[in-house]
Amino acid sequence: MTIDVTGPFVYFVIPIFGGIPITQTTVSSVIVTILLCTAFILLGRNLTKRPSGRQVLVEKGVTMITNLTVSAMGAHNIHWTPFMGCLFLCSICGSYIGLTGFLRSATADINCTAVWALMVSFIIWFNNIKKDGVGNFLKGYINPMNIISDVAQPLSMSFRHFSNVSVGGIISAIVYAALTLLSTIVCELVSSAGWLTGAALTLAGILMILFWARKRKKIGSIILSAATLMIGVFGLLQALGILSGVPFFTYGIPAVLSLYFDLFSGFIQALVFTLLSMVYIAGSLPEPESAEETLSGT
DSSP states (O other), rough: OOOOOOOOOEEEEEEEETOEEEEEHHHHHHHHHHHHHHHHHTSSSSSSSOOOOHHHHHHHHHHHHHHHHHHHHHHHGGGHHHHHHHHHHOOOOHHHHHGGSSOOOGGGSHHHHHHHHHHHHHHHHHHHHHHHHHHHHHGGGHHHHHHHHHHHHHHHHHHHHHHHHHHHHHHHHHHHHHHHHHHHHHHHHHHHOOOOHHHHHHHHHHHIIIIIIIHOOOHHHHHHHHHHHHHHHHHHHHHHSSSOOOGGGSSSHHHHHHHIIIIIHHHHHHHHHHHHHHHHHHHOOOOOHHHHHHTOOO
């Protein structure tokens, strides 16, 4: 995932309403929306009583998000399932689109996650006004803690999602740059010592893989053997003037970090954001029996 720490690049500005900037985040969000709408249309067509493998997967996904909504919000709020499913998919796809390498993760922009958080807050406020009336809703702000709570809720939701995605990308970029620099330094040292040093390291790496790493079968010995072989090969090639400037230490290591920062963290943040939205909205939509008991003072 590539993230520019200076913020999303502005492609152009639409000259209306004082100027509407079209940024990387806007493009990524539009692409995610188009892809999801296309997927929904294709996956929702030709449904049969005897489901195919594709239909079984779709029904399984719908069942999972429905059960999650019912468990978090109650059976009386099951109609919120499409909204929560859409929120989850927009979040996870908005994070994963950065894995393309040329598009920016939509969730790495605070504007994107802030809009989602404010949308949830507006839904909560609307439900509270509909339930208690405008007067009772405004009376609640006599207590300053209610004001702080309503401000802190969207802030915490938006910054939690945004910071985890953006910081993960920044850490991956820093590690990649450090490994590139390390590759350059090591190759310079080996090549400056002559081609014999590179040849000796290459032979040592091959022997380590054949006799030491294969016998021990431990990840540490495999990594050390592979690193010795790569240092020898690329150092030899640079000493012979065939190839230079290859960041060989970046092979594999950033990919391992990406498994956590991009895939795992992106999924977890999407799930957490969706669950928080469920809990907050459910708090403004109690069960009908509970609402009647509250009004009657029981």
